[in-house]
Amino acid sequence: MTTVNTGSTSTVSSGGLPSRRNTELALLVFAVLVPVFAYVNVGLAKDGSVPAGMIGYGLGLGLLAGVAHLVVRRFAPYADPLMLPIATLLNGLGLVLIWRLDQEPGLKPQNAAPGQLMWSALGVALFLAVLVFLKDHRILQRYTYISMVAALVLLAIPMFFPPVNGARIWITIPGVGSLQPGEFAKIIITVFFAGYLMVKRDALALASRRFMGVYLPRGRDLGPILVIWAISLMILVFETDLGTSLLFFGMFVVMLYVATERTSWIIFGLLLSTAGAVFVASFNTHVGDRVNNWLNPLALQNGGVTETAQAMYAFGSGGLFGSGLGQGYSRLIGGIATKSDYILATVGEELGLTGLMAILLLYGLLIERGIRTALAARDPFGKLLAVGLSGAFAIQVFVVAGGVTGLIPLTGMTMPFLAQGGSSVIANWALIAILLRVSDTARRPAPAPAPNPDAEMTQVVRS
Numbered sequence: 001m002t003t004v005n006t007g008s009t010s011t012v013s014s015g016g017l018p019s020r021r022n023t024e025l026a027l028l029v030f031a032v033l034v035p036v037f038a039y040v041n042v043g044l045a046k047d048g049s050v051p052a053g054m055i056g057y058g059l060g061l062g063l064l065a066g067v068a069h070l071v072v073r074r075f076a077p078y079a080d081p082l083m084l085p086i087a088t089l090l091n092g093l094g095l096v097l098i099w100r101l102d103q104e105p106g107l108k109p110q111n112a113a114p115g116q117l118m119w120s121a122l123g124v125a126l127f128l129a130v131l132v133f134l135k136d137h138r139i140l141q142r143y144t145y146i147s148m149v150a151a152l153v154l155l156a157i158p159m160f161f162p163p164v165n166g167a168r169i170w171i172t173i174p175g176v177g178s179l180q181p182g183e184f185a186k187i188i189i190t191v192f193f194a195g196y197l198m199v200k201r202d203a204l205a206l207a208s209r210r211f212m213g214v215y216l217p218r219g220r221d222l223g224p225i226l227v228i229w230a231i232s233l234m235i236l237v238f239e240t241d242l243g244t245s246l247l248f249f250g251m252f253v254v255m256l257y258v259a260t261e262r263t264s265w266i267i268f269g270l271l272l273s274t275a276g277a278v279f280v281a282s283f284n285t286h287v288g289d290r291v292n293n294w295l296n297p298l299a300l301q302n303g304g305v306t307e308t309a310q311a312m313y314a315f316g317s318g319g320l321f322g323s324g325l326g327q328g329y330s331r332l333i334g335g336i337a338t339k340s341d342y343i344l345a346t347v348g349e350e351l352g353l354t355g356l357m358a359i360l361l362l363y364g365l366l367i368e369r370g371i372r373t374a375l376a377a378r379d380p381f382g383k384l385l386a387v388g389l390s391g392a393f394a395i396q397v398f399v400v401a402g403g404v405t406g407l408i409p410l411t412g413m414t415m416p417f418l419a420q421g422g423s424s425v426i427a428n429w430a431l432i433a434i435l436l437r438v439s440d441t442a443r444r445p446a447p448a449p450a451p452n453p454d455a456e457m458t459q460v461v462r463s
Contacts, residue, residue, distance in 0.1 A: 020081035021073045027085035028065045035061060035092030038325060042100045045326030060117065061092050064124045075131045076440035080373060083439070086366045087432050090417035091120055091425065093359070096325075097346055098420050101339050104331040112339055112420050119422035123429030130433035137438045141381045144195030151189035152231075154181035155248075159238050169244065169412070182244040183427035186396075187434070189248065190388035193255045198380045201259040226272075228252045233276045242277070242287055243411030247395050249273055254391040255384055258374075294409040307333055311342050311404055314349040315356075322352030339420040341412060344404045359418070360401065367394045370435050376442035386438045389431050 036058040043051035051057075065088045072079055099113035134140075140147075158181060161171050170178045197204070232249040253269030280287050292299075297309040310333045317323065328349040333342050348356045370390030377383045396413055403410035414421040416428045 019073075019077045021069075021077060024072070024081035024084060025069055027082065028069055028088060031085040031089035032058065032062045032065055032092065034089060035096050038093060038096045039099070041324075042096060042103075042326040045324055046100075046103050057095070060121075061088070061095070064088075064121060068124055068127060071128045071131055072436065076436050078443040078445075079436040079440040080369050080443070082369050083366060083432055083436055086362055086369075087417060087429070090359075090362055090366075091123075094343070094415075094418040094420075094425075095120065097343055097418065098339055100326055100350075101330060101343075101346065103326070107331055107338055115422070116420055116425070119425050120429075122422070123426040126426055127429040127433040130430055131437060134434070134437055137382055137385060137434065137441060138379060140191045140385070141195045141198070144192055147188045147195070148192040151185045151192060154185040154188065155231075155235060155244070157181050180421065180423035182247075183421075183423040184430075186244075186247060186251065186392045187389065187427060187431055190251065190255075190385060190392060193252055193388055194381055194384035197255055197259040197384055201380075204256065204260045204262075204265075232273075233280065242290065242409065243396075243399055243413035245276075246273065246399055246411065247392060247413070249276075250395045251388060251392045254395075255388045258387045259384060290409045290411070294403075294406065297406065307342065308406055308410065311345040311348075312406060314345040315405070318349040318352045318356075320352050321354055322348070322350045325350050340414050341400070341410060341419070342404055343415060343419045344401060347418075360397075363393075363397045363416075367397070369439075373435055373439040373442060377438055378442060382438045382441065386435060389435055393428070393431060 036054065039057055040050055040054055043049060043054070065084075068084055068088070072084060095113055095116055098116050101107050102111055102113050157171055158169050169180055169182055171181060172178050228249060232245040235245045235248065249269065250273070253265060253273075256265045256269075257263070277287075282288070293306045293308050297306050297312065299306065314328065314330065314333065318328070322328075328346060330338050330342075330346040330349060333345060338346065344356065344359075347359055351358075367390050370386055370393065374383045374386035374390065377386055393416060396416055399408070399411050400413050400415045400419075402408040403413075414424040417425060
C-alpha cells in the first residue's frame with residue numbers, strides 16, 4: 001500500500017518579519033490622545049474651560065487615523081509600523097498649534113485650523129489612494145522621464161503668477177485657493193532621480209584622477225550635476241525661492257552619493273550650491289534681504305527688529321520647559337509666518353527646549369525609518385526611491401528648523417505636517433504612503449520555491 005504525500009503547495013513562506021499592525025494600532029491611539037490633551041490644555045489656558053470642539057476634533061483625528069490603519073492593514077500588511085503613527089502625531093499637533101494661534105488677535109488668516117483639517121483629510125485620502133492603487137513601487141520606474149517633464153512643469157508654473165511675500169512659489173486656482181506645486185514636484189522628481197541613477201550609477205562612479213585624497217569624477221560625468229545645478233539656479237533666479245532650490249539640488253546630490261558611493265559628488269555639490277547662492281544673493285534683493293536678516297537679526301526695520309530676532313526672543317523666553325500651551329506671545333512675531341515659517345517659534349516658547357527637541361526627535365525617527373526602509377529594499381530602484389524621499393524630507397526639516405533658529409537664512413518653506421499649508425500636508429502624506437509601499441515590499445516574506453511534483457511522487461510511505 002502506498003500513499004502520496006500531498007503537502008502544501010503554498011508559494012509564500014510562513015517565516016519572515018511579523019506584520020506589527022497591532023503595534024501600529026497601539027501607537028495610533030497614543031498619537032491621537034496626545035493632540036487631544038494638547039487641545040484641552042490650550043482651551044484651559046486661554047478660557048479656563050474645556051474647548052467645545054474637543055469631541056469633534058478627537059473623533060475627526062481618530063477617524064482619519066483609524067481608516068488609514070485599516071487600509072494599511074489590508075493593502076500593506078508588512079509596512080513599517082512607526083511611520084503612520086508619527087505622521088498622525090505631527091499632523092495632530094500641527095492642528096492644535098494652528099488653532100491655538102487662531103485665538104490670537106491680529107494673526108492672519110483667522111480660523112485657519114478648520115481649513116488645515118480639511119487639507120489634512122485630503123492628504124489622508126491621497127495617502128489611501130496611493131496604497132490602494134500603487135500595488136508595487138517598481139511600476140514608477142516606467143515613468144522615469146515622464147516624471148522629469150512633469151516635475152519641471154510644476155516648478156515652472158509659478159513663474160506665470162504674481163509673487164507672494166517676494167517669492168513666486170504659489171499658483172492660484174479659483175474656488176480652491178493657493179497651491180505650492182514645488183511640494184508635489186519634490187516627490188515626482190525623486191522618481192526621475194531614482195530611475196536615472198539606477199541606470200547610470202556605474203558610469204557616474206568612475207573616477208579619472210585623485211586630488212588631495214578625493215577621487216574626482218570624469219569631466220563627461222559632471223554633466224548631470226551641472227544640469228541640475230543650473231536648473232536649481234534658474235528656480236532661485238526667476239522664482240526667488242531659496243528653499244525649493246536647496247531642496248531640489250540637495251536631494252539630487254544625496255541620491256548621487258548613495259548611488260555611486262563617491263564623496264567627491266558631495267564636495268562638488270556643496271561648492272556649486274554655495275557659489276550659486278552667493279551669486280544670486282549679490283543681485284537679487286529678496287534673497288539678499290533674507291541673508292541680511294540672518295546676518296543682522298537685531299537691525300532696526302520700520303521701528304522694530306526682524307522676525308528672526310523675534311523668534312530668538314520667543315525661544316529665549318521659553319527656556320527649558322516653556323510657558324505652557326496657550327500662554328506665549330507668538331502674536332508679537334506677526335503675520336502669516338507665525339503659522340507657517342515660524343510655527344517652531346511657538347513650540348519653543350510654549351513647550352520649551354524639551355518640547356522642541358521632542359518634535360525634532362519625531363522628525364528624526366521618521367527619517368530614520370525611511371532610511372531603514374531603503375536599507376531593507378531588495379531592488380536598487382526601491383533603495384534609491386526611499387533614500388530620495390527620506391532625504392527630501394530631512395532636507396526640508398533642516399532648512400526650516402535651521403532658518404527659524406538662525407542657523408541658516410530663512411527660506412520660506414513650511415515645516416512638514418506641523419505648519420499651515422494645504423499643499424505641504426497633502427504632498428507629505430503621499431510621500432509617507434510611497435515609503436510605506438516600499439517598506440511593505442521590503443519586509444514581506446520572500447516567496448518560497450514551488451514544490452516539484454516529480455519529487456513528491458518519489459516520496460513513498462510504505463505501510
